[in-house]
Amino acid sequence: MIFHTATIPGLLQLLPLFFIPESPRWLAKVGRDEEIEDVLLCLRGNKADIFNEAAEIKDFVESLKSFSKEGMLEIFQKKYVRQLLTVAGMIILMNLGGVNAFAFYSGVIFVSAGLSSMVGLITLAATQVFTVIFGSKSLH
Known part of the structure; x- marks a missing residue:
């Protein structure tokens, strides 16, 4: 009975997934550029100025194509091991700190x-605000 109670919602x-329009970014990624503006009009309303947003989406997807396919794998090179372990260790210790x-x-x-x-x-x-204002330091 508990399974059914959790499954039904x-x-x-x-x-509703069958009625939600496709994501404009996904459409741009798969090359269906002619549909981007139609979907943006559906999402933003008929009176919205969507041409700048459509151009930004297309530019963003084009810029993603220029990145190398090895992007994430590059951080596992020997020259980055110390930095990677330091960051991973800090994250683990922060979580273990309670x-x-x-x-x-x-x-x-x-x-x-x-x-x-x-x-x-x-x-x-107040503690969170104080931490955000005074605790975060620039890395450069």
Whole structure:
């Protein structure tokens, strides 16, 4: 019974897929350029100025074609191993440090400490704003 309860909403969400227009970027990628403007008009409305957006999409897809096919594989070369391991290690250590668990359970933690959940929310939001403003440093 539980399986059916979870399956029915998923199947119902599949039905609209047959009525959703194709993505303009996908159309440009597969070379169906003549349909891009029609789909953009459908998505943005008949009065929308879609010609600049269509040109940007076509330019973007063309610029993607100029990249090498080995793009992601290049970072696994011997000369990048130290940098790759450093970044991967930092990401792993950040996640093991508990920041995600603290953010997820912060409401429960503050309520358990005797504060209201609103105080916890405001404190967490202020901490995030402070981190974004003062914690992020430019890499160049």
